[in-house]
Amino acid sequence: MIQPARHDAVGAPAPVGRARLVASITARVLDGQAVAVHGPRGMGRSTVLDLVTAGLPHAITVRLQRLGTPGHGAALIAGAFPPETLDELPERMRTGLLDPGSLPSGDPAVLLGDALTELLTTQAGRAPFVLVIDDGQHLDPLTLTAMRTAASRSLGPGALGILISVGPPEVSPDTGFVPSLAAARELELLHLELLPLAGADTVEMLTAAGVPTDTALWAHRESGGNPGLAHDIARAVDGLPPAEATRAVHSLVRQEALSLSGPVRTTLRRVAAMHQPTTAVLTRLGGDEAVASLRTARALALLVSEDEYVRLTPTALGDVLLESIDSDELVGLHRELAAHADSDALDRYHLALAGDTATTPADLAAAAAETAARGEHDLAAHLYLLAADAGTAERDEWITCCLENAVIGKETRVLQRAIEGAARLAEPGHRVRADLALVELGDVSPDEVLVTALQAAREHPDLQARVLLQRARLLLGTHDLRTALDLARRAVELAERAGRPDIEVEALTVVASVTRTLGDGGSRALIDAAAGLAGPPRPGQVHTSARYIAARFALHDDDLRRARAEFVDMLAGVGPDAGYDTVHVLRSLVEIVARQGRGREALELAGRATRAATHFDTPVATTWYIEAIAESVGGTFERTAVVSGRGVELAREQEDERYLRRQLAHLGLARLHLDELDEAVAAFRELRSIDEASGIRDVTSLRWHTDGIMALALVGEVDEAADLLARVREEIDAGRGAPGVVIAADRAEAEIAAARGDLDLARRLASRSATAAAERRLPIEQARSLVTLAHVERRARRTGRSREAAARAREVLRPLHAHPWTAWVQDRFPEGAALHTLEPEEPEGGDPQTLLASLTLTEQQVAALVADGASNREIAQRLHLSVKTVEGTLTRVYRKSGLRSRTQLAALVLGHGPR
Known part of the structure; x- marks a missing residue:
């Protein structure tokens, strides 16, 4: 099904999403290391190999196409070497390499290993080279043994590297499984697993080929980030309406599904029928056969792992597998899964699908309520739908609950049926709740639906409060923040009148957030009031709770210790199935460790957030933003620019002003530190325009202002920079700043002073900024201020002090794994370089x-x-x-x-x- 993943753009130095990997592998093999790149079908191994090879001064390339006779691989390798190298070998060795069948009896592996060692040594003595082997899974056992011998020996002078790509072997006709590649992994090489593409990279790859963004996003989800499969899916649905697109994807996977062996089909049917399938449960059900089946499915790009969960790719594969069995087999499958369920709710779910008459609708609804209370909203949606299907008097309540939980849990498999059922609701309470869920889903015109809902709720103040609160939340992503504030305040009054402290808390939380954004003051008292009224947040709603927003305020105030403690505690409490909550709590932790300069931890947390978001099908806007934050402290500024640039485009398409602002801030940050100053200024000017149109005055949550000031000063727009600084100082003087903002403002003012030639003032401001950052334990801010100080001292011809400031900046960053900042400092002040090589005197x-x-x-x-x-x-x-x-x-x-x-x-x- 999957074609080779030739997903590099024309003229690009590396395929999308692989530049860092290609550069790393190239450096390793040039340094004489041996590297093996592993990956399932369609992951782009050959493309990576080609790109690395293109960057090598001399490579000897061997492409294997099938598993041959003993020694077949060694003969192909030897045939790729120059004849003059082969001529230098003893005749017995040369003959044995080119015709392994001629090796004398005894131990051919030893003889072949000796000959291969001599071949590599001879070539290395002639000139440095890299041996490149594509599709190393086709190496025969005899060649593998010989290569293991050669790789373990010293091959003498001359740089020598080995690069091998290893994909899945052919499915064994005897077992029906893809054989294990344990022997290939025993080679003494650095074994690297080729990981799936990130969402932004898949979208960039497909949109460059003319695929619409929404289709590219969907193809990424359905492919699990496998570039070859993503291309196939996008190609299959190109230009088709939704119904035909579904049929096209079914057709794409049908032949693949039918060609699988019986044991593999059995395991994958269990995956398709289970709710949140895990490797542990599948192994418990199928033992070693299940382990081999899962290995086979991963190798063939039919399944991906997301932490402890597994998921079929594409989703249509599960439908095809279940459609191919009769009703009795399906009943038996669900009874088997019920017997091995990890909870009473899952037991009832599978028994209901098996047609068990002892499982009543009331049982299902009770299980759904318990499940929703634990935060498993996706399973709760399924259970409520099964209960509603019975058509009892409680149907309207249960279909409403199904829709609400399906929206919160992003459970797309039941959404359509829930929407169809909700269309027949008549009672005002049910109707309004359903309308609010539909608005949250984003598939309807919110103004029209909310006006209708408000009319239906006119005699119910609690429902009116919920409608107004929903409208206020929608307006948070627009210029109309004042209207959002007014609506949220009215919701507070209505909730108080109705005696609904839960709704009042939600509304107060929104009021506090908007008040802080608009710079009106009093936001801390408001969030404290909300937290005082609040009970434990509902599962799935932690990320909108008063406790969450209060912790966000602590983060904005640079009270990082308190914020971290709160979010770590929240993360432990949200549970593994609370997708949206998990993603947003992890996002906050990424922001905290990024501010602390902990690059490695930021990337790890961002990876967890991405996996959770992918598994629970949450919007990619959040995960792209998290990735941009993590890359800006633990990755590279180049990568930050790519991800945030793609995020800007997505936010424009979706008219999402909140994420447009967030991504523009990181795009500007990256461009500024890549010396792409005109592009940085453009991003910051757009941000300022948005903020002025929306009335946003907060300088603590999205800290773009001082970066904008520095970019403007560096391009010579000093008056504009000073005007923006005055706005920041006004907020600080009004008590609406934060320590980190004050530190950055001093540094930005130092840049303005330096641009105006007042080096003494610039020195005092930069020194004060660096000292304050050290006291507050904000190492990135400290290093940036020290670099500003080093530039000022250099312009003042104070050579020793400039070197000292730059050295201190490097020392601050050294233990942090803050790679973009370390590289940035090194680029401007190379360690050990003479001062005149850094910045020449001005004529x-x-x-x-x-x-x-x-x-x-x-x-x-x-x-x-x-x-x-x-x-x-x-x-x-x-x-x-x-x-x-x-x-x-x-x-x-x-x-x-x-x-x-x-x-x-x-x-x-x-x-x-x-x-």
């Missing part, structure tokens, strides 16, 4: 001709094309250079000229002098 008077005369011919050509408005890619094409060379040339130009942006450089070339 007297800043004469443009003197500045330009100091550039090489290539640097002058690049500068001239920048002045013409050419992009880096256009410059590369016109000068026959790589884009990377153009970027490096521009960096040297900036350092020589003392400039920081394309705008300044263009002005210089055009004779206007530095801005």
